[in-house]
Amino acid sequence: GEQVEQLPSILRVQEGSSASINCSYEDSASNYFPWYKQEPGENPKLIIDIRSNMERKQIQELIVLLDKKAKRFSLHITDTQPGDSAMYFCAASGTGNTGKLIFGLGTTLQVQP
Amino acid sequence: DPKIIQKPKYLVAVTGSEKILICEQYLGHNAMYWYRQSAKKPLEFMFSYSYQKLMDNQTASSRFQPQSSKKNHLDLQITALKPDDSATYFCASSQERVYAEQFFGPGTRLTVL
Numbered sequence: 703g704e705q706v707e708q709l710p711s712i713l714r715v716q717e718g719s720s721a722s723i724n725c726s727y728e729d730s731a732s733n734y735f736p737w738y739k740q741e742p743g744e745n746p747k748l749i750i751d752i753r754s755n756m757e758r759k760q761i762q763e764l765i766v767l768l769d770k771k772a773k774r775f776s777l778h779i780t781d782t783q784p785g786d787s788a789m790y791f792c793a794a795s796g797t798g799n800t801g802k803l804i805f806g807l808g809t810t811l812q813v814q815p
Numbered sequence: 816d817p818k819i820i821q822k823p824k825y826l827v828a829v830t831g832s833e834k835i836l837i838c839e840q841y842l843g844h845n846a847m848y849w850y851r852q853s854a855k856k857p858l859e860f861m862f863s864y865s866y867q868k869l870m871d872n873q874t875a876s877s878r879f880q881p882q883s884s885k886k887n888h889l890d891l892q893i894t895a896l897k898p899d900d901s902a903t904y905f906c907a908s909s910q911e912r913v914y915a916e917q918f919f920g921p922g923t924r925l926t927v928l
Contacts, residue, residue, distance in 0.1 A: 733913075733914070734913070734914050736916065736917070738858075738919075744921075745905060745919040745920060745921050745922055746858065746905070746919050747919070748916050748917070748918075751916065753914055791857065791858055793858075795913075796860070796871070798870075798871065799912055799913050800863045800865075800870040800871035800912060801846050801848060801863040801865065801870060801871070801909060801912035801913070801915075801917070802848075802860045802863055802871050802873065803850075803858075803860060803917065804860065805857060805858035805859070805860075806857075807857050808857045808858075
């Protein structure tokens with residue numbers, strides 16, 4: 703299978719706290735895991751990605767963790783701000799290195815002031 | 816300047832008609848893709864092209880035909896349109912197929928009546 707499960711579907715946090723989104727994938731051949739942020743009416747934009755040869759990657763307040771054995775990866779946003787409110791999608795590369803990305807169903811993050 | 820151009824931004828069509836969605840990228844990328852986003856399936860991979868060759872096709876219907884006349888063009892022809900085809904269609908591109916950030920265009924919002 704090539705599905706990507708993403709949870710939770712909705713996440714509400716207080717400004718300044720942390721937010722975590724979890725994804726799991728089925729295909730053990732997946733080797734690239736990007737995260738996209740999408741604001742209403744806009745296109746998805748890459749915020750951070752991780753390759754299968756890494757377990758952790760951080761860009762400023764964004765941390766991505768990858769557990770290949772468990773086929774799980776997660777996004778952690780520290781010190782959330784109202785501007786972080788958006789839809790977030792995780793994705794995993796498909797088999798065959800065709801460039802196909804399989805996306806999760808998305809998480810709506812709401813950061814409350 | 817927009818690096819990925821999609822035309823038109825909005826498109827209304829009648830059931831049974833045929834439309835062409837245009838995509839041009841000026842990022843110098845070698846790989847291009849089509850994704851579809853609807854309420855039912857948030858981000859669904861359709862096609863990938865690399866150096867103008869079809870690499871992957873995940874659409875079940877032959878009504879969807881990609882057309883690549885130039886390296887930086889990947890249009891999408893949809894025939895015999897159905898109301899279920901209503902969605903936002905995103906074109907994306909990346910430098911290479913593997914481990915490469917995919918940049919999404921602004922999208923074409925298609926409504927089939």
